[in-house]
Amino acid sequence: MAQVHGGQIIARALKNEGVDALFTLTGGHILPILDGCVQEGIRIVDVRHEQTAAHAAEAYTRLTGRLGVAAVTAGPGVTGTVTGVATAFYGSTPMLVLGGRHLIRQELKGGLQEMDHTRIFHSITKWSATAWQVDRLADYIATAVRHAFDGRGGPVFLDVPMDVQFDMVEETAVRFPTAYRQSSGFGADRDTLDQIVEALAGSERVMVFAGAGSRVDEPNRLTELAEALDAPTYVNSRARGSLPHGHPLLGSHQRSRAMSEADVVLALGVDWDFRTSYGEKINPDATVIQVDADGTKVGWNRPAHIAVVADPMTVVAQLVDDADRFRRTETPVWTKEIMDGEAEKAEAAAAEADDNSSPVMPQRFAKEVAAFFGPDSVVSVDGGDIVSTTARWLQTSTAGHVLDPGPFGTLGTGAPYAIAAQVAHPDKTVGVVFGDGGFGFNGMEYDTMVRLGLPIIGVVGNDGVWSNIKTFHRMAYPDRLVATDLGVRPYHKMVEGLGGYGESVDDPDEIRPALERAKASGLPALVNVHIAETMRMSSNYSQ
Numbered sequence: 001m002a003q004v005h006g007g008q009i010i011a012r013a014l015k016n017e018g019v020d021a022l023f024t025l026t027g028g029h030i031l032p033i034l035d036g037c038v039q040e041g042i043r044i045v046d047v048r049h050e051q052t053a054a055h056a057a058e059a060y061t062r063l064t065g066r067l068g069v070a071a072v073t074a075g076p077g078v079t080g081t082v083t084g085v086a087t088a089f090y091g092s093t094p095m096l097v098l099g100g101r102h103l104i105r106q107e108l109k110g111g112l113q114e115m116d117h118t119r120i121f122h123s124i125t126k127w128s129a130t131a132w133q134v135d136r137l138a139d140y141i142a143t144a145v146r147h148a149f150d151g152r153g154g155p156v157f158l159d160v161p162m163d164v165q166f167d168m169v170e171e172t173a174v175r176f177p178t179a180y181r182q183s184s185g186f187g188a189d190r191d192t193l194d195q196i197v198e199a200l201a202g203s204e205r206v207m208v209f210a211g212a213g214s215r216v217d218e219p220n221r222l223t224e225l226a227e228a229l230d231a232p233t234y235v236n237s238r239a240r241g242s243l244p245h246g247h248p249l250l251g252s253h254q255r256s257r258a259m260s261e262a263d264v265v266l267a268l269g270v271d272w273d274f275r276t277s278y279g280e281k282i283n284p285d286a287t288v289i290q291v292d293a294d295g296t297k298v299g300w301n302r303p304a305h306i307a308v309v310a311d312p313m314t315v316v317a318q319l320v321d322d323a324d325r326f327r328r329t330e331t332p333v334w335t336k337e338i339m340d341g342e343a344e345k346a347e348a349a350a351a352e353a354d355d356n357s358s359p360v361m362p363q364r365f366a367k368e369v370a371a372f373f374g375p376d377s378v379v380s381v382d383g384g385d386i387v388s389t390t391a392r393w394l395q396t397s398t399a400g401h402v403l404d405p406g407p408f409g410t411l412g413t414g415a416p417y418a419i420a421a422q423v424a425h426p427d428k429t430v431g432v433v434f435g436d437g438g439f440g441f442n443g444m445e446y447d448t449m450v451r452l453g454l455p456i457i458g459v460v461g462n463d464g465v466w467s468n469i470k471t472f473h474r475m476a477y478p479d480r481l482v483a484t485d486l487g488v489r490p491y492h493k494m495v496e497g498l499g500g501y502g503e504s505v506d507d508p509d510e511i512r513p514a515l516e517r518a519k520a521s522g523l524p525a526l527v528n529v530h531i532a533e534t535m536r537m538s539s540n541y542s543q
Helices: 006-016 028-040 050-064 082-090 117-121 134-148 162-166 190-201 222-229 255-261 274-279 312-321 333-352 362-373 385-391 414-424 436-452 467-476 491-497 508-521
Strands: 003-005 021-025 043-046 068-072 095-101 127-130 155-161 168-170 206-210 233-235 264-268 287-292 306-309 378-382 430-435 457-462 501-505 525-530
Touching: 003 006, 003 028, 006 028, 006 134, 006 162, 021 028, 021 050, 021 414, 028 043, 028 068, 028 095, 028 162, 043 414, 043 436, 050 068, 050 082, 050 095, 050 414, 050 436, 082 095, 082 117, 082 155, 095 117, 095 134, 095 162, 117 127, 117 155, 127 134, 134 155, 134 162, 134 168, 155 162, 190 264, 190 287, 190 306, 190 312, 206 222, 206 255, 222 233, 222 312, 255 333, 264 312, 287 312, 333 362, 362 385, 362 430, 362 457, 362 508, 378 385, 378 414, 378 436, 385 430, 385 467, 414 430, 414 436, 414 457, 430 436, 436 457, 436 491, 457 491, 457 508, 491 501, 491 525, 501 508, 508 525
Parallel strands: 021 043, 021 068, 068 095, 095 155, 127 155, 206 233, 206 264, 264 287, 287 306, 378 430, 430 457, 457 525, 501 525
Antiparallel strands: 003 168
């Protein structure tokens, strides 16, 4: 009879779930898990910090719809993932962190890196537990996954004592669960759909707004719905790209105006949080139709007149199938007014982006970077002001292919998200737009990119300051600025030193050629662009 160790059971359970890559920083407490992944053909992606492993696991889920997994060693290895797990929690992203744990027989004896990991994660996961039995490891994984994909989804944590991982058991004694979780979205009932259809059909000023509740593994028919309604449509977070760049109904500049004038707001997986001014800009007389897989989000900060606990994209598909009941035969006057306003704002931004100043002005930086990446790249964004500016120019036309850190506002996600993107989509161009502050968090992951041959193209908008904070600090305490300046550092030299391609630019006409040279190098690359320091508070880039 064949025997398997605990690490192989875990790996096989992950493989059964569709996992084909695991993000890790190695450690003695997880060696059997890593060995199991080798035996089961799961790719090991080893990074330089556990925070990166967690961020990459989150991005993997967002890009593929499959479970993203990070495995980290005990103690400081586990605590190193906390920021990544919190980012996924507030962004409602399913993912699994596997932690090593001290030997059971050393419990409460002060073994190496002994700690009660699970208590740390109770407030930032949907489920947190310890796996105590080797023959039940597959069941533990199934339970974790079930919790991870429930509702909107979110991160889960499972630690496994070292001896449980090493223990051997007869293969036939292990039960690998099947059909253990929901595999598709759930829609609205007929009566609720009829209410929505009636509200849409009777409206003269419908606004559509889709956000974080969208998942890449679902059919996305948002374009069809927008066209049937002939309504201004706004997207943020993982819904970016649901309407292709340049679509005549896709807005980015007039969202506040649209909310304040609409008579019906169709909100699909949208959080009424700081990014959306807590819903306070919505016309007080408007009918708000809010659809979310998480019932606790419905009616949060803003009343929902038609409140629907359901998967947003499933409801979109249901509405498209019923579209003949509300389809517009002529473009509403209000839609034309809003989209004309969008065109005027875009024209003003384009005029600003023609600036040939050196150092480079942010709008010009954004225009050149967006033109380089085009509609088909996956772009991770990591920063404040420069990301806010650039996001409006990005041409991404596939849902989920702009990777932002969501409502937690985490810096340092850029390189980890890009690593996951290149692993998940090896044939795509993958880029990172960094602020110089954001680059400082996980810039060392360029070593990971070089070691693993991931030709990611990064570009830094480098103004040498913490721009948002310096602006705020200057407003509050203008005579006592502190901890606001970084200096314009040669980050590209660091990338060159690690074996990648680096280049510095301060002429706006050289940004695009430098990025083309970076791509042609076939190496992980960083183009370091000296941009002008600006004095303004950022509007959040997800708006």
